[in-house]
Amino acid sequence: MTLRLGEQFPNFKLKTTGGDFQLHDWLGDKWGILFSHPADYTPVCTTELSRAAKLAPEFAKRNTKLIGLSCDSIENHHGWIKDLQAYGSNKSECTTGDFPFPIIDDSDRKLATQLGMIDPAEFDNKGLPLTARAVFFVGPDKKVKASLLYPATTGRNFDEILRLLDSLQLSARLPIATPVDWKTGDKVMVPPNVKDEDVAKHFPQGVEIKKDLPSGKGYIRMAQV
Known part of the structure; x- marks a missing residue:
């Protein structure tokens, strides 16, 4: 599946660290940003999700929900969250049971494959492909407003993600x-x-x-x- 600008974002049923839900129901009338990372307990991903957690209040001000994804299990995600909180020095802001956004269990690689997020150059220790660093911006109408795709070797700039969100929201108004x-x-x-x-x-x-x-x-x- 290749999602184009203006197309409806699929209403996936998700298993996440924040519970199981249909994506559209969870988004409600808010904007959403779904972003994938190659794997839990990896260096670049840890810097990225720690940064996203720190910026969660900024996204909330913009009526926007964040949701992460990788080809790891819920159990892995919950354990890794402790590292994210420690690395980001934000233990006082969110405890392990209160991380500011959910992370999707895509251990079967179903969503990564459907959304074209597989990185052809990155594999886990079992030889299975990992997800690239994709970002999807979804409007309140559940349509794709923008998308970005980075290789596993390059960490994203979340200031740029915020800047792009500001531009999208202003041009929508x-x-x-x-x-x-x-x-x-x-x-x-x-x-x-x-x-x-x-x-x-x-x-x-x-x-x-x-x-x-x-x-x-x-x-x-x-x-x-």
Whole structure:
């Protein structure tokens, strides 16, 4: 299965450290980020999930739920969580029984295979393939809004994941696009398909039009929101 932008994210029945549930029911009316990691008790994955746990309040502020996945069992996940808490120095924030997000048991590799998350270059000690570092952003409508795929050798940047989430949520609310290196608070771009009569409605503070390009075309319109 290859999930494209705008397609419905499958409503998997999941077995997780937070109990068993249907994904869509668990998400409710919130945004969701499902991210996979190759294996529990591995160095890069430990840095990643510890970081995600620390950032859990930031995702909660954005009405977003996190859920992890790897080809490991529930028992493995629960044991590894103790390492995640110790490495992240956040024992006071979440005990073993209160980790800020669930981790999916995909020991049969069913979800990893269905979602195209298998890393062809990484195997466990039994010679079985491991999951790559995939990230799926799912909107309240349960549709795929963005996806990222990293190899096992490269840890993700969760600041970038937050930045992308901010851009997705803002563009879901307003007819805007975000320019290179954009971050919350920066000016946004008004796409060419936004008609002039709609600009005043959505951007009452006005827009700045860059007119000194060689083409003379005023297609770069910036606004503060």
